[in-house]
Structure formats: C-alpha cells, structure tokens
Amino acid sequence: MLRTTTMMIALLGCFFGQLKAEIIVDFEDLSLDADSVAHADASETPFVSQGVEFNRLWNSDFDCCPSAWALSNKTDIVTAGFTNQHAAYVSPQGGGVDGSTNYGVANNSYAGHALVFFPEPTALLGTYVANTTYSYLAVVDGNDGAGFVKGPFGQGDYFRLDFMGIDEQGESTGTVEFYLADYRDGKADAVSEWTWVDLTSLGPNVSRLEFQLESTDVGDFGMNTPAYFAIDNLTLVPEPAGAVLLFPALLSLAAVRRRWAGR
Missing domain, CATH: 1.10.12 (Lyase 2-enoyl-coa Hydratase; Chain  A, domain 2)
Structure with missing residues (x-):
C-alpha cells in the first residue's frame, strides 16, 4: 500500500x-507599420508568432490574390467591400484585443484555406474571434461593395466558423462551431467585438488547426458572404x-x- x-x-x-506554461499568440512580437497589413506574395512565406505558424497563399495562375492568413493592424470599421478585407470589425474603435495593435485575419478561398501549425502536440484553451468589416457589413447591411450578397441577413440565416483540430497522424481531434452571425430562432446577432471561443474540447494533441466557413447566403459559385474572420490571443499549452x-x-x-x- x-x-x-x-x-x-x-x-x-x-x-x-x-x-508547460500557457502561450498566448497575440501577434505583438511581429513588426508591422501603422494601419497596414502583411499578406501573402508570390513567395507564400508563412508568418510565425510565438512559435506558431500561419500559412499565406498566392494565386500563381493569375499572379495575384493573397489568401489564407494576413497580419493586420487596420482599424477601419466603416468602409464596405474587398478593399477593406483585412480590418477586424470591433466596435467602436477597431484594433486587437484589449486595445492591442496586431491580429490575424484569415480568408478561405478557391486557392486554399487558412491553416495554423503548432511546433508540437498542443492543448488549445481558446482564442478571441471577430468578424472582419468586409463580412460584417455584408451580413448586417447587405453591402459587400460589389452586390454579390443577397442583402442583409434575415430570419433563418447564419454565418458559421468551424475550428477543426488535426493530430500528427492527420486524424480529427474534434470540431468547435462558432456563429459569426446568427439569425435563427428569433435572433439577430452578428459578432461586433472580440469574443472568446473555448477550444478545450479539441483535446491535448492538436498539431494543426483547419477552418471551415458556412453561410446560408450562397449562389451559383458557392458562398456569397465574404469568407473572412479575425483572431487574436490564441491561447495554448504545449503537451x-x-x-x-x-x-x-x-x-x-x-x-x-x-x-x-x-x-
């Protein structure tokens, strides 16, 4: 005994x-000029914050169109459309969590999806999430700057972000759903501030994060709602x-x- x-x-x-102590990926360890964004170029070089890697993609067929992750500190919550695709919609002043400067903006496109890679198996505690101005104004005002969206969301509509944990063997560790806009069951909610999302249910062995965006506003070529979201203060504990x-x-x-x- x-x-x-x-x-x-x-x-x-x-x-x-x-x-091990928790790690907070707040992007403040990366240098960025004021009111600017660092998106992909032809090199598709990822950026790394606190040892965590964020992919960046470029459309080599047309030599244009960055997608996946971008580092941003833009604060414009007024301008609708694609030209303001990398600003987090955080009312009333924009910017990162708790008045910080930098944050990450993700865009899933036909060229590929945003991915996050961890240097070792990791337990995720959670992250703060926000809409971008581009997607928020498309949902709430029906204004995407180009007329692709059907109009403002109505009852039954939603815009959802799925976080998908993947382990070293490429197997799923689970999925967490978060509604960037939810107009179901009498609600009329669109995220307009940094909002904490609990990711602990993804387990202790997450090697990478994948993301899926889904909207009820779809057309002949897929989702009309701009496929963007922003994150800050991704918090994790290496296993x-x-x-x-x-x-x-x-x-x-x-x-x-x-x-x-x-x-």
Missing part, C-alpha cells in the same frame, strides 16, 4: 513537473512529453491502490 502510494506520488510529480502515456498508468495504479485498500 505504502509503496503503491509512493509510486503514484512520484509519477504525479513527474507529470506536473513537465507541464508535455509522455503525458498521454502517463494518464492510463495513473489509472492502473489507482486501481491497484483500491485493491490494496479492500484487503
């Missing part, structure tokens, strides 16, 4: 000794080596202890 208890304590000590293997061992030792106690 004493030996078993001692072993359990020792293993627990090893486990908690390996725990300590061996923690996943240790957990079943602790359960086994606990069972042994119960058997000893029953004698």
Whole structure:
C-alpha cells in the first residue's frame, strides 16, 4: 500500500513537473507599420508568432490574390467591400484585443484555406474571434461593395466558423462551431467585438488547426458572404512529453491502490 502510494506520488510529480506554461499568440512580437497589413506574395512565406505558424497563399495562375492568413493592424470599421478585407470589425474603435495593435485575419478561398501549425502536440484553451468589416457589413447591411450578397441577413440565416483540430497522424481531434452571425430562432446577432471561443474540447494533441466557413447566403459559385474572420490571443499549452502515456498508468495504479485498500 505504502509503496503503491509512493509510486503514484512520484509519477504525479513527474507529470506536473513537465507541464508547460500557457502561450498566448497575440501577434505583438511581429513588426508591422501603422494601419497596414502583411499578406501573402508570390513567395507564400508563412508568418510565425510565438512559435506558431500561419500559412499565406498566392494565386500563381493569375499572379495575384493573397489568401489564407494576413497580419493586420487596420482599424477601419466603416468602409464596405474587398478593399477593406483585412480590418477586424470591433466596435467602436477597431484594433486587437484589449486595445492591442496586431491580429490575424484569415480568408478561405478557391486557392486554399487558412491553416495554423503548432511546433508540437498542443492543448488549445481558446482564442478571441471577430468578424472582419468586409463580412460584417455584408451580413448586417447587405453591402459587400460589389452586390454579390443577397442583402442583409434575415430570419433563418447564419454565418458559421468551424475550428477543426488535426493530430500528427492527420486524424480529427474534434470540431468547435462558432456563429459569426446568427439569425435563427428569433435572433439577430452578428459578432461586433472580440469574443472568446473555448477550444478545450479539441483535446491535448492538436498539431494543426483547419477552418471551415458556412453561410446560408450562397449562389451559383458557392458562398456569397465574404469568407473572412479575425483572431487574436490564441491561447495554448504545449503537451508535455509522455503525458498521454502517463494518464492510463495513473489509472492502473489507482486501481491497484483500491485493491490494496479492500484487503
């Protein structure tokens, strides 16, 4: 009994000794001129904040059209349309979380989707999410600057962002849904501030994040709602080596202890 208890304590000590401090990816470690954006060019070089990699894509067929991730500090919450695609819609002043400067803007396009890569298996605590001005004004005012959207959202409409965790083997660890705009069941809500999304249900072994956007406003060529969103303060805890293997061992030792106690 004493030996078993001692072993359990020792293993627990090893486990908690390996725990790592949380990392907050706030993009403030990256340099950016005032009121500007750093999107993809032909090199498609990703940007890295706090060791976390964000892909950037470029349409080589037409030598144009950056997509996936961009680093931004734009604050324009008034101008509708594609020319203002990289501003987070955060009323009333724009900008990052709690008055910070930089944040990330994602765009899923026909050229590819936004991805986030972690340097090691990771437990995600969550992230702050916002609409972009481009998508917000398209949803709320029916103004995308080009007339592609059907008009302002009405009852039954929604604009949803799915966070999908992927492990080292390429298998899903789960999906978290978040509504950037929700006009179902009598609601008329569109996100107009940085809003926390809990990602803990994706588990402790996330190697990359994928994203899916879905809207009820669709046309002949797919979704009409601009396929954009913004994030800031992505918060994670890298998984300590061996923690996943240790957990079943602790359960086994606990069972042994119960058997000893029953004698």
